[in-house]
Amino acid sequence: MSRKRYIQAINEALFEEMERDENVILIGEDVELAIFGDARGLYERFGRNRIRNTPICEATLTGMALGATAAGYHVILHMMFANFVYTGFDAIANQIAKMRLMTGGQIEIPITFIAGYGGGGSNAAQHSDSAHPVLMNLGGINVAMPSNSADAKGLLKTAIRSRNPCFFLEASARGGQMGEVPDGEHLVPFGKAAIARAGTDVSIVTVGSTVRTCLDAAQTLAEAGIEAEVIDLRTVVPLDEDAVLASIARTGRLVVVDESRDRCGAGSYIAAIAADKGFKSLKAPVKRVNIPNVAIPYAPGAEAEVLPSVEKIVAAVNQIGARRRAA
Amino acid sequence: MSRKRYIQAINEALFEEMERDENVILIGEDVELAIFGDARGLYERFGRNRIRNTPICEATLTGMALGATAAGYHVILHMMFANFVYTGFDAIANQIAKMRLMTGGQIEIPITFIAGYGGGGSNAAQHSDSAHPVLMNLGGINVAMPSNSADAKGLLKTAIRSRNPCFFLEASARGGQMGEVPDGEHLVPFGKAAIARAGTDVSIVTVGSTVRTCLDAAQTLAEAGIEAEVIDLRTVVPLDEDAVLASIARTGRLVVVDESRDRCGAGSYIAAIAADKGFKSLKAPVKRVNIPNVAIPYAPGAEAEVLPSVEKIVAAVNQIGARRRAA
Amino acid sequence: MNVAQASKLQSGAEAMPDKGTCLNLYSRMLLIRRAEECLARLSQEGKFPGAVHLYIGQEAVAVGVCSTLEARDWITSTHRGHGHFLAKGGELKSMYAEIWGRADGICRGMGGSMHVADFSKGILGANGIVGGGFAIATGAAFGAKLRADGRVAVCFFGDGAANQGVFMESMNVSSAWELPTIFVCENNGLSEFTVSSTVTGGALVDRARAFMPTTIVDGNDVLAVRAATEKAVARARSGKGPSYIECITYRIRGHLEAEEAFLAGGKYRTAPEIAAWQTPERDPVSRFESFLGRQGMADAAVLSAIQQEVADSVEKAVAHAEAGEPADTKLAYSLMFAGQEA
Amino acid sequence: MNVAQASKLQSGAEAMPDKGTCLNLYSRMLLIRRAEECLARLSQEGKFPGAVHLYIGQEAVAVGVCSTLEARDWITSTHRGHGHFLAKGGELKSMYAEIWGRADGICRGMGGSMHVADFSKGILGANGIVGGGFAIATGAAFGAKLRADGRVAVCFFGDGAANQGVFMESMNVSSAWELPTIFVCENNGLSEFTVSSTVTGGALVDRARAFMPTTIVDGNDVLAVRAATEKAVARARSGKGPSYIECITYRIRGHLEAEEAFLAGGKYRTAPEIAAWQTPERDPVSRFESFLGRQGMADAAVLSAIQQEVADSVEKAVAHAEAGEPADTKLAYSLMFAGQEA
Numbered sequence A, B: 001m002s003r004k005r006y007i008q009a010i011n012e013a014l015f016e017e018m019e020r021d022e023n024v025i026l027i028g029e030d031v032e033l034a035i036f037g038d039a040r041g042l043y044e045r046f047g048r049n050r051i052r053n054t055p056i057c058e059a060t061l062t063g064m065a066l067g068a069t070a071a072g073y074h075v076i077l078h079m080m081f082a083n084f085v086y087t088g089f090d091a092i093a094n095q096i097a098k099m100r101l102m103t104g105g106q107i108e109i110p111i112t113f114i115a116g117y118g119g120g121g122s123n124a125a126q127h128s129d130s131a132h133p134v135l136m137n138l139g140g141i142n143v144a145m146p147s148n149s150a151d152a153k154g155l156l157k158t159a160i161r162s163r164n165p166c167f168f169l170e171a172s173a174r175g176g177q178m179g180e181v182p183d184g185e186h187l188v189p190f191g192k193a194a195i196a197r198a199g200t201d202v203s204i205v206t207v208g209s210t211v212r213t214c215l216d217a218a219q220t221l222a223e224a225g226i227e228a229e230v231i232d233l234r235t236v237v238p239l240d241e242d243a244v245l246a247s248i249a250r251t252g253r254l255v256v257v258d259e260s261r262d263r264c265g266a267g268s269y270i271a272a273i274a275a276d277k278g279f280k281s282l283k284a285p286v287k288r289v290n291i292p293n294v295a296i297p298y299a300p301g302a303e304a305e306v307l308p309s310v311e312k313i314v315a316a317v318n319q320i321g322a323r324r325r326a327a
Numbered sequence C, D: 001m002n003v004a005q006a007s008k009l010q011s012g013a014e015a016m017p018d019k020g021t022c023l024n025l026y027s028r029m030l031l032i033r034r035a036e037e038c039l040a041r042l043s044q045e046g047k048f049p050g051a052v053h054l055y056i057g058q059e060a061v062a063v064g065v066c067s068t069l070e071a072r073d074w075i076t077s078t079h080r081g082h083g084h085f086l087a088k089g090g091e092l093k094s095m096y097a098e099i100w101g102r103a104d105g106i107c108r109g110m111g112g113s114m115h116v117a118d119f120s121k122g123i124l125g126a127n128g129i130v131g132g133g134f135a136i137a138t139g140a141a142f143g144a145k146l147r148a149d150g151r152v153a154v155c156f157f158g159d160g161a162a163n164q165g166v167f168m169e170s171m172n173v174s175s176a177w178e179l180p181t182i183f184v185c186e187n188n189g190l191s192e193f194t195v196s197s198t199v200t201g202g203a204l205v206d207r208a209r210a211f212m213p214t215t216i217v218d219g220n221d222v223l224a225v226r227a228a229t230e231k232a233v234a235r236a237r238s239g240k241g242p243s244y245i246e247c248i249t250y251r252i253r254g255h256l257e258a259e260e261a262f263l264a265g266g267k268y269r270t271a272p273e274i275a276a277w278q279t280p281e282r283d284p285v286s287r288f289e290s291f292l293g294r295q296g297m298a299d300a301a302v303l304s305a306i307q308q309e310v311a312d313s314v315e316k317a318v319a320h321a322e323a324g325e326p327a328d329t330k331l332a333y334s335l336m337f338a339g340q341e342a
């Protein structure tokens, strides 16, 4: 184990996987100088045939990633901010998410997309969106959203070894967060949630940038005598329904927290699963703490107002009457 | 009242609104020859300064619609198939959905987008998608999805008179469906659901292309003694939560039906609302009948397999034990 | 371009391939022609689901271009993709089976006409998104460039697609990185039911000229197309970068079969315009047939043998498709991901 | 283009505006310069949230172009939008207030630096999406064309943005429909931390040449920029269609303030390269200042009066922004739609 920043763990995964497999290449705008830090040093190590700055043309870059798989490459396409996923959305939604089905399974599509998502930095509406809901709706794309350094490394390595397209979404606000990362080969499987904190009174299901917030909320709740269980989904496609259902079975109460807009967001989907397969376990309404149906404002106070927070999570838990169980 | 096809009702709305307001213009690929029938005759009536064929360049067309509003136009942009919404997604998601907020409310954005959506015609994955979930997630866009001729006319007229961006999604498979349309001025407000069929035993909440399917299912259920209430949402943004909650309060049971993929789809969102604000009313799990998380296959049997159907709806209702109430 | 202008373009006759090659060109074009005619007929009879966009009139482009390619080279195709599929070596039987929605279709019935693909033969798919092939071809070419293996990627696209911005983006990447991408514009003057010139600024070739060598050829002259492509392929294989070839041609059938139903009496072109492109001198197939005769490469017997062979293939393919099993209705769940259920 | 090449471009001195105009050009450029320098300083001091992309070095472009426009004309801007905003008549005070996230910011604190807009003055917004302005400007120009009211729409964009396909799409629509769109490329040779030439095929001007009249000017010569724009505006107003003006210039500051933090020691340009564009002969402001002196249009007293006025404005704007109320934290809910809660 060693302590590393979230962004360093990503960088390590890229290094290791590019060392392991020479068919892995990384392209994107400004990846050579590695402005997010995740690609730092790769250009110096692997050179221009493995790491390459592209022109600004997201619509083509996404389609090119698909084309390059025909030549046997695993393409890592760095899309910078999740908002630019919309710019390159056509080939993602119409080609990559559908191509394997449309060809009757002739092909595998080993592409890893990287994009930073989420608010908190006064980056305003065009640099603060979370794109995972629209990606989740496409059907043919895996979506990994690590909440900590170890998962950042392990999930990215899994993505790069997978034969399927995957979005690896970096929590923009978490890049500097420290965490323990196992030494040596460390892979985190897709579709296996983690119990980030065990608890008996309420389940808080979350992913990515808000896991930390939920853990902080759980701490606050604990001080008030409520033991919250925090489930970190790690990947939203595939999604570990069993973990969610098992947790609700234990606690009977659910608050879903994530950093995406509410309408057709990730939180709504998880709530829907609970309302169906978990219904028998539920003792109270399923609450959602996420982003209201607005674009992200610039001014810090106005931005904070629309982001998930410890206060909102605690309030949601209290609203559904989670109480300390009799011992 | 007179009987009209769904597509004719749309055509009528376009005629009337373009007569009413000379600032309304309609552009899109092949709108002059009106291949879907919805724009038929408009070119002959209004000429090239009001109706205009565009080049194939969805990414620019969506942004142009925004620009033209600065010159005081209400732009109707016909995008043909919902899949092409993905092609023009950038300006929709990054500009139009956010621009009013980003400018501090300086502007209104009167744009009506039209697109046909949904499967059933062996049009394969790139011509059969439903784009409403991704649009719903953006936050700043209204989404109208008429299920019948009267609503098709009334909702489109409302969209064209509104000062906000709106997607008017035509159910591709319903273009030929006949229905009564009120004569004279007929406007249907946004955010007001209709009780398409009243019932006491189970609520079926649906919208657009699947309303007819749900009514057929309700008929089948009635024959088995189960009275289903069918709620036609009409618009999914804004969404008439009250109508949904009131119906569940009456029936205690909910099946959500719509033609979009399950993950972060419209159905999941409605189920999530029920699991929160409607929880007290619910006597059984909330079931979703929609599209599984796949692209739409071409072959008719394989396509039918993934679309909502009477059988699936009936099965879902039966699964949650809806029974005829004691009289 | 109208017929008179197209006729003035340089002919490809001087770069004459040998007889065997010529007969192959002929039989491939004829196969496409007959296969498409058959689809037109059976579409009217409702023999298969879905729509078809037929390639009749443009056969010389696909065949001329693909005759210069190796099996390992790639093509990306369009919504009008049957001709490209067959020209690049796709199997008629499995294409028909696909269009019929059969389990043994080339895409197991999941894609249909607009998505016929055979990656094992470098056919990266017909595409329902206009302009969808640009980036895919460019990405494949990028792969070839990185491997320095001499493979090339041909992107077929229409004059309508040339208004999609990905056209410029792909040319830019191909040019900046000297990729072996060959941009083949099939300029048939039409973009669905819109006359392309009404929605197009300037000349398409000038867009390409900003990035790479360009040439305009008579797209109904299979040898001219072939000669132009040979140059582009040589340039691409030797690592020098992309080329643009514009083939002036015409679509004889409607945008899609049964377009009348969509048009409801509306018209976007005239009967004489169509007829002018169907004369024996303009039609790519009959024109090349006469040419073979004049060159002494094929007498009536040779031609009729080829014609018979083609007719047999089409007939067999229909029988095969008709007899096929419907596609597996549960397949979608397992096909979305490799080794993962949807 | 390097300094030596840029210096050879045609100068605008022969199309000399009158003295009043020239002094306005100077004071506008100076206002932008001082306002940006102040932001650079206060950014380091952490006086406002969010990032700023400064325009220092490119002032002649925004000012030269906008000096030819009427209030009713439109501009679309970029992530580097302060200069455009101020040149088109936007108010410094309300721009600063916006950057400070204040309730009385021009966008009520909702947009920040990257989204400063004043629709009442035809400023259709800075934009965080590279290339986002192309279609918006084209749409506005389409509106003007339909109304035949002689308004024009100017689209400012960078050399990096010129690789976005919407550039070609917008030029195509503008050209096909003869729209009054004026494409102003600010070619500063840089695209974030990438030297643009490494990701760009061919010459940008050739892309435009396929659609419309083009010209390349020294973007650090305000009169040259103005003269070129005057021609384009005249053409546009008279209904003849779009033009392309490429302004060769250079960005003096980092891509965004505090870029060093992102670069972690990495370099994409050299100090001498920057210095070469900062000489009195190259810098757009000091160069025009000398020119005014040489022409006898402004003596030291006139210049220092202007300088004082500019300094005062900046100082007042800072004080105003510092003293402002924070943006309303609940505003977002009511701003997403007109007359409808989110």
Ligand SMILES: Cc1ncc(C[n+]2csc(CCOP(=O)(O)OP(=O)(O)O)c2C)c(N)n1
Binding pocket: B029, B056, B058, B080, B084, B087, C078, C079, C080, C128, C129, C130, C131, C157, C158, C159, C160, C161, C162, C188, C190, C191, C192, C251, C255
């Ligand atoms: C992104 C997208 N927009 C629109 C369409 C609808 N469409 C299908 S074919 C076509 C015209 C294409 O014209 P061209 O590229 O010249 O090809 P041709 O039909 O002439 O072979 C259009 C607009 C589409 N399939 N995809």
Ligand SMILES: Cc1ncc(C[n+]2csc(CCOP(=O)(O)OP(=O)(O)O)c2C)c(N)n1
Binding pocket: A029, A056, A058, A080, A084, A087, D078, D079, D080, D128, D129, D130, D131, D157, D158, D159, D160, D161, D162, D188, D190, D191, D192, D251, D255
């Ligand atoms: C769609 C999109 N892709 C990428 C970015 C990130 N980005 C911001 S500015 C920039 C470079 C723009 O270069 P140029 O257009 O030349 O403008 P300059 O910064 O030189 O003024 C990039 C890549 C973005 N904001 N939007």
Ligand SMILES: [Mg+2]
Binding pocket: C158, C159, C160, C186, C187, C188, C189, C190, C191, C192, C196
């Ligand atoms: Mg065409």
Ligand SMILES: [Mg+2]
Binding pocket: D158, D159, D160, D186, D187, D188, D189, D190, D191, D192
């Ligand atoms: Mg630049």
